[in-house]
Amino acid sequence: MSILVTGGAGYIGSHMVLALLEHHHEVVVLDNLSNGSAASLERVAALTGRDVAFIEGDVRDRELLDRLFHQHKIDDVLHFAGLKAVGESVEHPLRYFDYNVSGTVTLCRAMEAAGVRRLVFSSSATVYGDNDTVPYDEALPTGEPTNPYGRSKLMVEEVLRDLARADTRWSIALLRYFNPVGAHPSGLIGEDPLGIPNNLVPYITQVAVGRRDALSVFGNDYPTPDGTGVRDYIHVMDLVEGHLAAMKAIGRRPGVSVWNLGGGRGYSVLDMIQAFEKAAGRKIPYRIAPRRDGDLAQYWADASKAERELDWKATRDIEAMMADAWRWQVNNPGGYAS
Ligand code: NAD
Ligand code: UDP
Secondary structure, eight states: OEEEEETTTSHHHHHHHHHHHHTTOEEEEEEOOSSOOHHHHHHHHHHHTOOOEEEEOOTTOHHHHHHHHHHSOOSEEEEOOSOOOHHHHHHOHHHHIIIIIIHHHHHHHHHHHHTOOEEEEEEEGGGGOSOOSSSBOTTSOOOOOSSHHHHHHHHHHHHHHHHHHHOTTOEEEEEEEOEEEOOOTTSSSOOOOSSSOOSHHHHHHHHHTTSSSOEEEEOSOSSSTTSSOEEOEEEHHHHHHHHHHHHHHHTTOOEEEEEEESOSSOEEHHHHHHHHHHHHSOOOOEEEEOOOTTOOSBOOBOOHHHHHHHOOOOOOOHHHHHHHHHHHHHHOTTGGGO
């Protein structure tokens, strides 16, 4: 099949492109490189021995999309392009609604015009909002996300539900990611955040490689087993395999389908530090800092719906997540620029 991957030069997208090529799909990537790197695609091409058609451009550019769909016969669209920094979304909400919501609407209009109606959307566990009922399963009502980034994901989910209600030819997967971490085991592609990492695992690996002094653990007074925040971490390779399974499933399923993509269990910040130290054989200096605004104490996925319906489950453990994240970081201390 021929797949359009928006945001394919980013962290998850580049791993997805690799997996698609390995599964013998044709791939077209659209990315404006606002947070991605063309080098990631060169490395994917080197790893797979296959070419990737790369178009540098914006998902909000309707004319470009029309040309793209005219030039390439696309079967499915995997839509990763968007902005994801929670703090920035609080400061610049319009930017987030423009990129994430308007971007998706423009993409869907171009897809509709081209007669392409299969879409896999990168949603997030953030759509469950501040929910005490863990684990989160897909039947839980969505909640009130605590920031504009989360709200943009929930808005897109609603837009896509309305679209599929209005035209039953659409098949759409809403994939709610928990916490994607890790890297391809080659150490050639991985997560390359701009500036100071917001997320736990890239922060840990940057401390270990000497780019940061110490990790701040945001709060140790949560009602969790060791007082630090608990999340459901999922290896990026498991995550992209979940997309392959979802793509296959929506080929047979009209309408909107929702699946959690998580590992189904929670780990605390201290668990993650310990797993890293074991995998990398080095100590992570850390200090306890105040809680981060908007953080929840704990959540993890009920991942059984994906297992039942997609015959998929995450299989890589936190040691593998940390070993792979570390291999990427130590081989590329400055990310793709090193
Ligand atoms: P990323 O920033 O590494 O990748 C996103 C890519 O999209 C980047 O390469 C960027 O240059 C590109 N992009 C952004 N806006 C664009 C636009 N308007 N037009 C074209 N390209 C554009 O992020 P990621 O971690 O790979 O996340 C991919 C998707 O998954 C995002 O939609 C994100 O919100 C979602 N998601 C990520 C996480 C996570 O923790 N990484 C969790 C839940 C959901
Ligand atoms: N965290 C931390 N220090 C950091 C970054 C994150 O203690 O420098 C904690 C955060 O409070 C949360 C967990 O690590 O409990 C995962 O945070 P991350 O930002 O990676 O993902 P989130 O779940 O917030 O999307």
